[in-house]
Amino acid sequence: MCGIFCLLSLSLTQFESDKTVYEHLKRRGPNLSQNLTVRSTKPCYQCVFSAHVLHLRGLLTPQPVEDSRGNALVWNGEIFGGVPVMPEENDTAVVSQRLSSCSSSTEILSFLSTVRGPWGFIYYQKAGDYLWFGRDFLGRRSLLWKFDAEVKALTLTSVAAHCAGPAASAWQEVPAAGVYRIDLKAVSEAGCVTFEVYPWAYGENCPFYSCTQAILESVPSGCTAVLNRSGLALTSPVCPLNTSIPESLNQEEIHPNAHPCDQDLEHLPAGKERGEAVNRLIDVLSEAVRRRVQALPSQDNSAPSNDNARIAILFSGGIDSMILAALADHHIPAHQPIDLLNVAFKLQVPKKQKVSAKKPVKHKDKPTECKTDGTESLTSSPFDVPDRITGRAGLKELQQLNPERWWNFVEINVTKEELQKTRQERISHLVHPLDTVLDDSIGCAVWFAARGAGFITGDGDQKPFTSSAKVILTGIGADEQLAGYSRHRVRFKTSGHQGLIQELAMELARIPSRNLGRDDRVIGDHGKEARFPYLDEDVVSYLNSLPVWEKADLSLPRGVGEKLLLRLAARQLGLGQSAVLPKRAMQFGSRIAKMEDHRERASDKCTRLLTE
Incomplete structure (x- = not known):
């Protein structure tokens, strides 16, 4: 790079x-x-x-x-x-x-x-x-x-x-x-x-x-x-999007508010076509990961250690990053560590208020822990944001998949003061010329995550740690191609498969201007290179070739229907509860969206990106 x-x-x-x-x-x-x-x-x-x-x-x-x-x-x-x-x-x-x-x-x-x-x-x-x-x-x-x-x-x-x-x-x-x-x-x-x-x-x-x-x-x-x-x-290096419309498929919502579990995927009817599609997706995605984790500079003759991983992954514990980690594990020698970069922004605790003894007030922004099943409970750390909780759960799944691998789960904690200082000095220049609240939130979260400076826990002790990996894998592209966003479900509900296909076509067409240039600038600022396996040409071509109903079934509940093909691939790779985690955007999972003005919309111009 x-x-x-x-x-x-x-x-x-x-x-x-x-x-x-x-x-x-x-x-x-x-x-x-x-x-x-x-x-x-x-x-x-x-x-x-x-x-x-x-x-x-x-x-x-x-x-x-x-x-x-x-x-x-x-x-x-x-x-x-x-x-x-x-x-x-x-x-x-x-x-x-x-x-x-x-x-x-x-x-x-x-x-x-x-x-x-x-x-x-x-x-x-x-x-x-x-x-x-x-x-x-x-x-x-x-x-x-x-x-x-x-x-x-x-x-x-x-x-x-x-x-x-x-x-x-x-x-x-x-x-x-x-x-x-x-x-x-x-x-x-x-x-x-x-x-x-x-x-x-x-x-x-x-x-x-x-x-x-x-x-x-x-x-x-x-x-x-x-x-x-x-x-x-x-x-074009990729084939056109398959715009086929099914003759008759049930488009009604089935238990849209149900909490999914990993057994839900096991009970889905897996016809021959879908089974072949899952296997083919694993093959092309695995090859895309292999190309990106093995095309690396030669290392010196020093013995490998837990401190010199060559590959890092932007890691939330969600399905996109879990699959990248599981596939990277297939192609990186077991003695080499892999860094899992997990970013959290400090939860803001509201000031104490006078409360009536009869009716206690529940603070909206009180620190909570989001469990993998979607429920919440009190936590002791202001950095126990949703992505931190699912990240730890994902780490346990990966350790069970390969106990011999040393997985460096890097807890990257960011305070409001550090965020504001770094945004003005560095991040505002890197995000530019993009300027929305969403660009600010994602740009800041990715910058701190890619820096890789945080803590790892070993033998019960927490110690400072900075990732040495020069290549960072990111899961961007999965939601855009496999109907992972809530807007896809809304479009499907109002316009059926035709509307969903149009939405997916728009997603892929605008991903260069909406995401990729910004993320390349932000990650590259650390002298590191972003690599996007879900946007490998062969992966995009394969997903484009499939009819939309093989990639997603939005008549199924959240956590199952969206990115269905990827969830089935996750189960085949041996992943558990992470295979049915509903989509959670990075700005919400890391809690950066809660740090400042809660009344903003994602598309608003962000005044915080303006330099002095």
């Missing part, structure tokens, strides 16, 4: 770089930093590249990579398939070599279409004076853009910096709707920047991926975007 940056100027004037942006980029890539400037007088332009490398694979390869033909590449990505990369090779070097051999736009698009894995890139093609850039189909790596009309300069960067005033709204996320090419000769003559868009398509006979509106809404002020005149496109 890397922090990548490019400043394109239509003059040869020297610009002073933003020190805050540089520091954010450097934290993403602590192993090596390097700059490169490309200048041309006829046509007149200059490109200032900066790259900051987190070394995870093969030989440490300095970036920007400049080849013998004068081409320059900054690459923020991982190749997990589609393009051969030997264990000793670095994927940045492989990408540079392959792009250097391309002599046409068609060849560049063909190569990028074959890459499987997350990527964001900027590539200067000297022959023809072109600047290419873009993000992968699912937008798993961040890339932002901004245009300064006064000095005629375009900036592309992995991460920006929030500032006060009109400039605060200048940054936008580059839409993950295709790749973009700038004809530097043409823009030099015109004095303004135009992007040629090469969108994603689902094959030769299918229309372009619906991206025009998303691009137009995000194009920096002073720039224009046009579809390329040749009609060229990238081939």
